[in-house]
Amino acid sequence: MGDGSERRDQIIVIARRLIAARGYSATxxxxxxxxxxxxxxxxxxxxxxxxxxxxxxxxxxxxxxxxAFERIAASGGSARERLDQLIEHAFLTIEQRPDDVRIYQNETGFLMTQPGFEFLADGAERIEELWLEQITEGQAAGVFRDTIDPRLAFRFIRDAVWSTVFWFRPGGSHTAASVSENYLDLLHHGMLTVEG
Amino acid sequence: MGDGSERRDQIIVIARRLIAARGYSATxxxxxxxxxxxxxxxxxxxxxxxxxxxxxxxxxxxxxxxxAFERIAASGGSARERLDQLIEHAFLTIEQRPDDVRIYQNETGFLMTQPGFEFLADGAERIEELWLEQITEGQAAGVFRDTIDPRLAFRFIRDAVWSTVFWFRPGGSHTAASVSENYLDLLHHGMLTVEG
Amino acid sequence: MGDGSERRDQIIVIARRLIAARGYSATxxxxxxxxxxxxxxxxxxxxxxxxxxxxxxxxxxxxxxxxAFERIAASGGSARERLDQLIEHAFLTIEQRPDDVRIYQNETGFLMTQPGFEFLADGAERIEELWLEQITEGQAAGVFRDTIDPRLAFRFIRDAVWSTVFWFRPGGSHTAASVSENYLDLLHHGMLTVEG
Amino acid sequence: MGDGSERRDQIIVIARRLIAARGYSATxxxxxxxxxxxxxxxxxxxxxxxxxxxxxxxxxxxxxxxxAFERIAASGGSARERLDQLIEHAFLTIEQRPDDVRIYQNETGFLMTQPGFEFLADGAERIEELWLEQITEGQAAGVFRDTIDPRLAFRFIRDAVWSTVFWFRPGGSHTAASVSENYLDLLHHGMLTVEG
DNA sequence: CATGAATGAGGTTTCATTCAT
DNA sequence: AATGAATGAAACCTCATTCAT
Structure with a gap:
């Protein structure tokens, strides 16, 4: 068990689709x-x-x-560029593997404490580290405003980004790229105009 | 059935707590x-x-x-003030009725299509209308930047705000008020400094 | 318990209707x-x-x-007249108390052996006696053909008569009287014409 | 599900016996x-x-x-012969499959209106057609008396015949054949002697 | 690899009945 | 004479899992 036979792969594909749609315990x-x-x-x-x-x-x-996040975090460029890339990668993932994302979003909360699924908490922690690095580095560099608690900023961003999986449907008036672009615009400059 | 006896209320309280913690189908x-x-x-x-x-x-x-949202939407003040109040009310709700929010966040997606739960979709639509009004009115008034699709903005905000219920724990380094404040700061002005 | 209050009567009336329609165990x-x-x-x-x-x-x-059966059996007239009256009374009962008849027909088989319902078997036996008397007496008098086993004749008659309760609906093309008349005609003379 | 395995058949046999004895809802x-x-x-x-x-x-x-009824109805011979054969087949069925007949008699009334059991009403209607054909044809041929409503005649016959399943016990003083013979005698010639 | 049959635990629900108030 | 709350037993059914074939 663990080798990748065809049947095995087929089962995973089916399970992914069903669990994403109905939830794990209802499948x-x-x-x-x-x-x-x-x-x-x-x-x-x-x-x-x-x-x-x-x-x-x-x-x-x-x-x-x-x-992917490790690779981006270790890449060159500024903290701001790296944070943008992390976000862009998340939107890309939502587009390419929506079922995985949905399952992750739905089941992870309850599972994190279950035996055998400790890796979820570890991974979530590592991800938080990687994203936080960019935020704090950007604040230190004076490119990100530092009135905002970086931990809170991370969570606000993470939740807004990953939650799009529940409503974004390709083929509508937006592509993943345009959603990503809109989000980055909002995140970078906020809602208010200069006069506002 | 439908009126509120003591036992009934007690059962609701218990069910709320358990369903929030384990999920509806696992309770x-x-x-x-x-x-x-x-x-x-x-x-x-x-x-x-x-x-x-x-x-x-x-x-x-x-x-x-x-x-509460209807009341706020109908209140005086600017669109910006009303949007802020909507957001602040959401954070307040998360503080005061976290179990309700958790259940709503977890179960609503699947239930919305189930017979007897059509009110969920209706309500979600009405909420979207109320929030959208403020965003589009603010954009028309020139107080909100209009490069962002208002529908996307609404969803980004909604998801970031309500998702805090899954990680915010009162008694830590933040109060609901400080989380709210941080979020509004980020939303208003974005992450970037003027120089950034 | 046993006295006839208004509520009591009302409950009996309702129960009769429901049990007749759905069966005892389904009510x-x-x-x-x-x-x-x-x-x-x-x-x-x-x-x-x-x-x-x-x-x-x-x-x-x-x-x-x-x-009623005892009264008829003890009345004057010939055995044939008395058998006709027994049958006519049964059809009358079906018209006047269809729910009682339906319940009796549906539940009696199973109940007869249940403690507390021994009276059903006793009554059924007594009824058989009363009807049989007329048949055997009629056969002895030469008015009923004696090639037919009187016990079988009784059961054929009883079942045909009481079963009408399941399909006879007043207000249709037949009255209880016309059904009764048809049955007596068939019972008396059989289906065949003299030539047949 | 639908094909016949051994276990499946065994379960059907057991269920038939129990349901016939106690009724469906009590089993x-x-x-x-x-x-x-x-x-x-x-x-x-x-x-x-x-x-x-x-x-x-x-x-x-x-x-x-x-x-079986369709086969008999389509067979040669006179209407009277075919009606006799229908009746004889019913008595044969009672002897050979008493549990089926009991279940049919007991449960059909309530079930006929239930979803999934529409075939019961359809079948009952078809059976009525087949039997009625013989009666009306016999009346037209002058072999059956026509003073009796053929629909009523059918129901009287049907109920008398099938109801025997509730009291006929093989091994007693009668065989299925003798019961059948007695019933046909009564049906053909009626109870009255020529003098009666 | 797959089937077919079964387990065993547990799920939601129903229902006649009891009893303090 | 009725309510409202509860019992306790049993009902039908589901489902992850096992295992001989």
Missing amino acids: TVRDIADEAGILSGSLYHHFASKEAVLHEILHGFQHDTLS | TVRDIADEAGILSGSLYHHFASKEAVLHEILHGFQHDTLS | TVRDIADEAGILSGSLYHHFASKEAVLHEILHGFQHDTLS | TVRDIADEAGILSGSLYHHFASKEAVLHEILHGFQHDTLS
Whole structure:
């Protein structure tokens, strides 16, 4: 178990879609097996448990996201550029892997304390570190205003960005890029005009 | 059924706490009844179903929140002042009724399409109208920058604000008021300094 | 318990209608109480149990029916006239007390062996005696053909007659009297014409 | 689900016996599972619901009965012969499948209006057509007396015949054949002697 | 690899009944 | 004579999981 057979991959793909749409606890092993064209018991040849499927989805997603964030945080440029890139990458991820993001957003809160899912808390902490670095560095450099608590700023940004996954639908009046651009504009300059 | 007896209220209070903590589908009727000191079947003397408990919690919460928003939207002052008050009221609500907010945030997405819960979509739409009015009015008045799509702005704000319920813990280094203040500062002026 | 208060009578009337329509076990104490405008628990001021209501309905009905049959069996006239009268009385009862008949037909089979409902078997036996008397007497008198087992004849007649309660609807193309007349015609002369 | 495994068949056999004896609503899923030597939940591996078991029993029975009736109605001979054969087949069915007949007699009235059981009303109507054809044809041919409403005649016959299932016990003083013979004698010639 | 059958625990709900007030 | 709250048993059903074949 752990090697990537075709069936295995197929099951993950199906599970991802269903769990994203209905939630983990409302998605049954049988739902997944049905769509894969096998019996629910047969699913246990590929995964040790229902939780193991969720584990694999979340672990894979967090690994990829964290890697990308590490890469950006270690890249050249200014703190402001790096923060922008982190945000842009998040919007890109929402566009490319919306189901993963939805699952992450929905299930992570409850799971973080569950045995076997400690990696979620660790990853969340590491992500916070990486983003915070940019904010505090930018404040130190005088490019970000320092009247705002950087921890709060991080959370405001993180939540606004990732939550878009629940309402953004490609094919509407906005692309992921235009949503990203709008958000960065708002974040950079705020809502008020100079006169306001 | 529908009027408020003492037991009924007590059950609602318990259910609110448990559902906020574990999620609706992971909270069992027995969990609720156990904490109320009655048998699970006895709960059906007070409520027609498990769903009816959730309905009452969400309906009550949405009613109160919407009323407050309507009042603010209809009050005097500038669009900017009203938007600030909407946001401040949201933070206040998070402080005073965190369980209601958590349930609303967690369960509303799936429930909105379920029969009997249409009021959730209606309410969400009305809230969007009320907030949008302030944003577009502020943009028309030249007090809010108009390079940002007002719909996107609304959603960015809404999600950032309400999501704080998942991490804000009173008694830490921040009060609800200071979180609110920080958010308004960030929203008004953005992250960048004038030089940045 | 046992005296006839107004509420008591009202409950019996309601129960009769509901049990006839849905069956005893599918009719709940709450169904009955609801229609009576009281709470289900309050019903126990008037009756010791749900079964007691059924008992009263069936006992009363059987008493009345048996009395009438006894009276007819003891009346003057020929055996044939008395058998006709028994049958006519049954059709009359179906017209006047259809709910009682339906309940009797539906529930008696299972109940007959239940403690407290032994009177049903006793009454059924007595009724069989009374009807059989007429048949055997008629056969002895040479007015009824004696190639038919009188016990079988009784049951064929009884079942055909009482079963009409399940399909006869007054206000249609037949009255209870015309149904009765048709049945007696068929019973007396059979289906075949003299040539047939 | 729908094909016939051994366990499935075994469950049907058990359910048939229990439902015939106690009635559908008084027979529990556990009763059935207990006799099959499995847990009540395991029954749902074979059937979607308790109702589905009943559906299968009734549908199968109605199908077989209707087929036989159609065959007889389409066979050669006179209307009188065909009516006799219909009646004889009914008595044969009572002897061979008494549980099916009992269930059909007991549950059909209430079920006919329930979703999923519309076939019961359709079948009952088709059966009425088939039997009526013989009666009206016989009347037209002058072999059946035409003073009797054929619809009433059908119902009198149907009810008398099928109701025997509730009292006929093989091994007593009568066989199914002798009961059938007695009924046909009564139906053909009526009770009265020529002198009567 | 998959099936088919089963487990066992637990879920929501129903319902006749009791009883203090 | 009725209420309102509760009981306790049992109902139907779900679901993750196991395992012999």
